[in-house]
Amino acid sequence: MKWLQAVRQIARVKSRWYSGMHDTLDHVTGIEKRELLAHMAGDCDPFRIMAIKKGPGTRERPNMIPSAYCSRIMGCVCCPEDNHLEYMWLHMGYPKRCGCGYWFELCPVAPL
Ligand SMILES: [Zn+2]
Structure with a gap:
């Protein structure tokens, strides 16, 4: 009956592996992963697309x-x-x- 114990042990380990959801960071790749890492580092606008408040806007200080x-x-x-x-x-x-x-x-x- 040693083989039965071994099968049960393997089933227990496999159920532990597949029971939880994977972290999002493990799934994303490329630019999406870099964006996610920038957000985690505290950069809320990694693509610099948010509105910018205008300053003086002169020729010397644009x-x-x-x-x-x-x-x-x-x-x-x-x-x-x-x-x-x-x-x-x-x-x-x-x-x-x-x-x-x-x-x-x-x-x-x-x-x-
Ligand atoms: Zn204008």
Whole structure:
């Protein structure tokens, strides 16, 4: 009856292995995993897509827009009463003025 005890022992170990849910971190891969790790590290905006409050926005002190690439499209709320955004492309090293008069410039950040 030693074989029966061995089978029961194996069944007990297997049920312990498969009884619980796996951690989400074990399932995700690639960019999703890096995003999850950034959230766990306390970075709530790893892709830098949240709205940025405008600063002075002059030519000498433009609003800095973070980007991990050499170009980025951004939307400006030129007038709070408007129901639309003014979109424009920004390129690294070339500050650009929006139609409302604010200046914007890309600032490099590390990619996720
Ligand atoms: Zn604008």
